[in-house]
Amino acid sequence: MDMPSPANLFGMLVFGIVGLAAFRYGKKRHSGLPMIIGTLLMVYPYFVSTTVLMYLVGLALCAGLYFLRDRF
Template sequence: MNNLSNNLSAMQSLGFTLPSPAYLFGAIVFGLVGLVAWRYGKKTQRPATQWLGVALMFYPYAISQTWLLYVVGMALCAGLFYDRG
């Protein structure tokens, strides 16, 4: 256990931090919504839905702040809602 604590301290001193549970939850939920949107877009041949699904799956890798993760995710989901009509 002491070795794990030392490794975490070393990573934090280099600027690496573990994401919060809220961030992990949001990344998983938006990733799953993106996967469903991508598959639906592929099945119905709707390129906009496919690309929004791809964006939902991969944007959490580019965003590190939890509040921004949810804002962008909700905007992309709104895009999916708008695209379906």
């Protein structure tokens, strides 16, 4: 089993923190969409093996969180 690269660890940390903040925001506002996106942001790095794909998926989820903020 190989250790993840520093870039991979950094991405996991950053997207995990953003996911936790989105989840807590959704829980506080009783809104399901930020809770779902937050959970996805916290969990998906464990299933994505390449760093580039991890950053692309994370940025897409963060963009979805940003652009769908009016629906909360």
